[in-house]
Amino acid sequence: MPLVTSKELLQRAFEEHYAIGAFNANNMEQVQAIIEAAQEERAPVILQVSQGAIRYAGLEMAAGMVKIVASMVDIPVVLHLDHGTSFEQNIKCLRIGFTSLMFDGSKLPFEENVAITKKVCDIAHIVGIPVEAELGRVLKASDGVTPEEVKAAMTDPDQAAEFIRLTGADSLAVAIGSVHAMQAREASLDIDRLKAIRDKVGIPLVLHGSSGVKHESILEAIENGISKVNVATYLNQAFVRGLKEGIEKMPNEVDPRKFLAISREYVKEAVREKIRLFGSAGRIDSSGGFVSPRKTFTGVKLGGTEE
Numbered sequence: 001m002p003l004v005t006s007k008e009l010l011q012r013a014f015e016e017h018y019a020i021g022a023f024n025a026n027n028m029e030q031v032q033a034i035i036e037a038a039q040e041e042r043a044p045v046i047l048q049v050s051q052g053a054i055r056y057a058g059l060e061m062a063a064g065m066v067k068i069v070a071s072m073v074d075i076p077v078v079l080h081l082d083h084g085t086s087f088e089q090n091i092k093c094l095r096i097g098f099t100s101l102m103f104d105g106s107k108l109p110f111e112e113n114v115a116i117t118k119k120v121c122d123i124a125h126i127v128g129i130p131v132e133a134e135l136g137r138v139l140k141a142s143d144g145v146t147p148e149e150v151k152a153a154m155t156d157p158d159q160a161a162e163f164i165r166l167t168g169a170d171s172l173a174v175a176i177g178s179v180h181a182m183q184a185r186e187a188s189l190d191i192d193r194l195k196a197i198r199d200k201v202g203i204p205l206v207l208h209g210s211s212g213v214k215h216e217s218i219l220e221a222i223e224n225g226i227s228k229v230n231v232a233t234y235l236n237q238a239f240v241r242g243l244k245e246g247i248e249k250m251p252n253e254v255d256p257r258k259f260l261a262i263s264r265e266y267v268k269e270a271v272r273e274k275i276r277l278f279g280s281a282g283r284i285d286s287s288g289g290f291v292s293p294r295k296t297f298t299g300v301k302l303g304g305t306e307e
């Protein structure tokens with residue numbers, strides 16, 4: 001089916017306490033692995049491309065691959081810009097057909113982050129495309145971060161409420177203890193902070209840096225407002241594991257497809273595992289629509305995000 005926006009997907013996941021997996025893709029094999037796993041699991045899925053992926057594959061190729069695979073399946077697929085760091089990048093992606101944007105102004109002073117996020121939202125909302133924003137900072141493991149630094153960069157619930165009121169962003173990436181590009185799964189999230197943010201902003205929240213977070217902590221976060229979980233490092237690890245194994249097993253092989261096929265299979269299994277963990281498996285029926293909710297929503301009050 002044609003691409004869908006992330007608006008309804010995330011709102012539904014927020015209300016029904018599960019999360020949509022947002023998987024980063026840089027090449028054809030990764031795109032195929034993600035879509036095949038989601039299709040087999042009957043899960044709505046977000047394929048996202050980072051600025052790095054756009055530099056690597058080119059914007060047309062990155063967007064084109066996702067559009068093609070979406071047209072081949074009968075589950076909802078979103079094409080999302082991950083960590084768009086400029087207004088210009090967001091507008092380029094909007095024009096080429098992205099169905100979900102992100103402006104990450106988390107490194108900027110609050111007022112500047114508000115101003116650019118609002119500008120992106122104002123334009124994207126005219127054509128019905130939702131925008132993810134970020135407040136507080138999810139740091140990167142390669143920068144050698146300390147626990148104190150992670151804590152100091154966390155999202156402030158009151159400031160988050162003010163931020164959403166001023167910008168009209170549709171979802172918010174929050175810093176609650178995860179770190180980007182962590183190789184081991186050992187971080188726990190600040191669930192009390194997450195609950196406070198959810199109660200104050202009332203819109204779907206996004207977890208970045210999930211690869212380094214313990215599974216039980218991710219589940220607790222999903223129960224309390226996280227509706228989109230980004231997964232990149234875990235998939236990259238699976239991909240490279242496949243390559244290495246292939247080269248080791250077939251040292252004289254010169255056909256790269258022999259290695260890439262193993263990588264694709266490993267990524268697919270990694271995506272399947274995450275989809276099941278996030279509770280998004282089995283949400284789409286055989287006609288491509290949502291199955292009725294498994295749980296009735298009784299938690300926080302919704303609102304504030306009408307376009």
Ligand SMILES: [Zn+2]
Pocket residue numbers: 083138180208209230
């Ligand atoms: Zn991120």
